[in-house]
Every structure is written in C-alpha cells, then in structure tokens.
Amino acid sequence: MFLIRVVTVDEEKLSLKHLNSMLKSFKDVKIVGSYQQPSTALSKIKSLQPHIIIFDISMSEMDGFKFAEQAASLFPGVFIVFLSTYDGFALKAFEVGAYDYILKPLSEDRLNKLIKRAKHDLTHKIEKNISVPEKHIQNQFSNFITANKADSIIVISK
Numbered sequence: 001m002f003l004i005r006v007v008t009v010d011e012e013k014l015s016l017k018h019l020n021s022m023l024k025s026f027k028d029v030k031i032v033g034s035y036q037q038p039s040t041a042l043s044k045i046k047s048l049q050p051h052i053i054i055f056d057i058s059m060s061e062m063d064g065f066k067f068a069e070q071a072a073s074l075f076p077g078v079f080i081v082f083l084s085t086y087d088g089f090a091l092k093a094f095e096v097g098a099y100d101y102i103l104k105p106l107s108e109d110r111l112n113k114l115i116k117r118a119k120h121d122l123t124h125k126i127e128k129n130i131s132v133p134e135k136h137i138q139n140q141f142s143n144f145i146t147a148n149k150a151d152s153i154i155v156i157s158k
Helices: 013-024 038-048 064-074 087-095 108-127 134-140
Strands: 004-009 029-035 052-056 079-084 100-103
Touching: 004 013, 004 038, 004 108, 013 029, 013 052, 013 108, 029 038, 038 052, 038 064, 052 064, 064 079, 064 087, 079 087, 079 108, 087 100, 100 108
Parallel strands: 004 029, 004 052, 052 079, 079 100
Antiparallel strands: none
C-alpha cells in the first residue's frame, strides 16, 4: 500500500483544520503540508512532492485559479482539487485542469470518493509508468522494477 501525499491550503484556519481532520481518517492518506498562505504552499510544493493539492478557491492573497496554474507549473502531474462554497466556478476550474471540484461544507462521503478515485488513478499511472512524483515512489516501491513492455531488463547478480 502506498500513501497518497496531500497538501492542503485554506486561509480560514477552522476550515483547514476541519479538512485535515477529515483527511487524517483515511489510512492511505498522508498530509505532507498544510498552509494558510498560498505563496508558502507554492514555495514548498516541489520538495513535498504531493499527489494531490486541495485548496480553497477564494483566497485573498491569490485566487484559486492563479494558485492552480502556478502549482501545476511547478509540479506537473499533481492532482488539483478546488474547494468552494459556490458551484458557479466549477466549469472554469475544470477548464484550467482541475482534477476535482468539491463543494463546502465537506462531507466524508465526498472526500472518500475523491481519495478512492485518486488512488485508482495513481495506481494506473504507476502501472503504466506515466509521470508521477518520482522520489516518494522510489522510496515506497524500492523492491520493484517497473518497465514498459518494450523495455529490456537485464539482471546481474553477484
């Protein structure tokens, strides 16, 4: 079992705490970073190598669309998940590459659907050798060799 690495961003302290509390209930999720300031989150994304970034769309320092664009640019392949109290931004969110769009208030059922889908899609990416954050994959799957069907594998033993 691998852990889904998540970064959360919300300027509202209580909302962020609630989101993190809900995420901690999933045994296959690890919160690798949690921030109230989007700029701080952006400065840490490369080193944290998250699979998913979940953030509030309405932030005073930077709107969610700008944040999503910068996050995806810094760390291509990351799943971008918007949180909002308003469904009117959903279409625009998907147009800029959202993986998901979740309405507040959060429900455990809705978060469970996100995590289940992400786990499935990440497993598929790993099996197909598609670009995913590499550092943590190597650490968690160091006993496995992955190759495409066209690749040759030569085993040399002492």
